[in-house]
Amino acid sequence: MTSSGNPAYKVRIEKAHFEAMVAHAQNGLPNETCGLIAGRVERGAGGEGVKVVEKVYFMTNIDASSEHFSMDPREQLSAIKDMRANGLALLGNFHSHPETPARPSAEDIRLAYDPSASYLILSLAGDGEDPVLRAFHIENGIASPEEVMEKGTATFTRGDL
Amino acid sequence: MVLTVGGTRKEYPAELTVAKLLEVEKVEMPLYVTVSINDEFVKREEFETALLKEDDSVEFLYFMGGGF
Numbered sequence: 001m002t003s004s005g006n007p008a009y010k011v012r013i014e015k016a017h018f019e020a021m022v023a024h025a026q027n028g029l030p031n032e033t034c035g036l037i038a039g040r041v042e043r044g045a046g047g048e049g050v051k052v053v054e055k056v057y058f059m060t061n062i063d064a065s066s067e068h069f070s071m072d073p074r075e076q077l078s079a080i081k082d083m084r085a086n087g088l089a090l091l092g093n094f095h096s097h098p099e100t101p102a103r104p105s106a107e108d109i110r111l112a113y114d115p116s117a118s119y120l121i122l123s124l125a126g127d128g129e130d131p132v133l134r135a136f137h138i139e140n141g142i143a144s145p146e147e148v149m150e151k152g153t154a155t156f157t158r159g160d161l
Numbered sequence: 162m163v164l165t166v167g168g169t170r171k172e173y174p175a176e177l178t179v180a181k182l183l184e185v186e187k188v189e190m191p192l193y194v195t196v197s198i199n200d201e202f203v204k205r206e207e208f209e210t211a212l213l214k215e216d217d218s219v220e221f222l223y224f225m226g227g228g229f
Contacts, residue, residue, distance in 0.1 A: 032228065068228030073195045073202060076222045084168045093225050108227035113190045 010044060010147040011091070011118050011135045013037075013053040018150070022131045024058050025096035025122050032069040034095040035059045036079050037120065038088040050149075051091045051118055057082070061095075068107075069095045092118030092135070099125055102134040104143045112138035118146055165218040173213070180208040182219065193224040 025033045039054035057079040061069040071093070083090055095108075102123035104112070112119055115137065123132045135146040162175050166186060173185065179198075183191045196203045197220045203211050213219065 034225070036225075063226070063228070065228065068226065070224070070226035073197075073222050076225065077197055077200065077220055080220065080222070095227060105227065111193075111224070111227050113193050113223055 008137060008144065008146055009041075009049045009051050009118060010149055011037075011051045011053065011120070012149045013133075015150050017053055017056045018133060020056060020058075021094060021096075021122055021133070022124075025098070025124055025131070028061065028096065029098055029124070030066045031064055032061055032066060032096050032098060033058070034061050034069045034071050034093065036071075036076070036093050037091045037118070038079075038083045039091050040089060041091070053091060055083075055086070055088055056094075066098055090117070092120060094120035094122060094133075096122045096124060101125055102132045104136055104138065109138055109141055109143055112143075115139035119143075120148070162213070162215050164213055164216070167220060177213045178209060179203055179211045179213065179219075182213060183208070183221075186221070188221055190223075195222045195224065196220070197222065 021035070024035065036057040036059065037053045038057065039052045042050045042052055044050045059075045060072045062072050063070045080090065100123065102121040104119060104121060108119065119136045119138050121134055121136070133148055135148045136143040137146055162173050162177065163170055164173050166182070173182070179196050183194065188194055196208070198213065198217050
């Protein structure tokens with residue numbers, strides 16, 4: 001349960017998608033990179049909502065900055081149409097933090113308008129050899145961690161503010 | 162007037178501006194929304210005057226960004 005009382009979700013993502021996100025983030029260095037995640041929502045064994053990522057859309061950071069990102073609206077439009085054509089739901093978005101931990105900044109929280117979205121942050125901090133992906137529910141200025149699971153296997157990272 | 166809004170076809174009143182459509186659809190935080198009509202983006206300063214017409218396809222896209 002989140003701070004507002006809305007149900008918390010788990011985010012399940014295939015390792016291949018995770019690795020593609022890491023490659024996208026590394027290729028975009030020194031800048032932040034971003035994208036959208038789409039798929040479906042299932043019920044977990046405990047009745048909790050599980051967002052199953054089926055497709056990742058890699059977007060251009062039109063800020064071209066190591067400290068900011070903005071998605072390209074034209075690419076967003078294209079992605080939304082592709083989701084609709086393929087019966088996928090928009091589950092949330094992701095962006096990378098090239099040098100800082102995988103937790104939302106004050107600006108990330110301020111600009112998080114959609115409480116139904118999962119906000120994923122991929123950190124390449126340190127030597128970049130051990131990227132960390134975490135997910136957050138953000139509502140009313142409060143970020144709550146969501147569990148990120150590798151599809152079909154055990155949890156491999158967990159949001160932890 | 163029939164419009165397709167976010168992929169759904171619905172009946173709307175005639176003489177509808179983009180700004181009014183945002184109200185009718187109860188779009189939250191409209192300052193963070195980009196609007197496209199038939200894949201063409203509408204300038205924010207034209208929201209109050211841009212009129213929709215029969216069979217237009219409209220999408221609302223929220224700004225997505227962040228940083229330090």
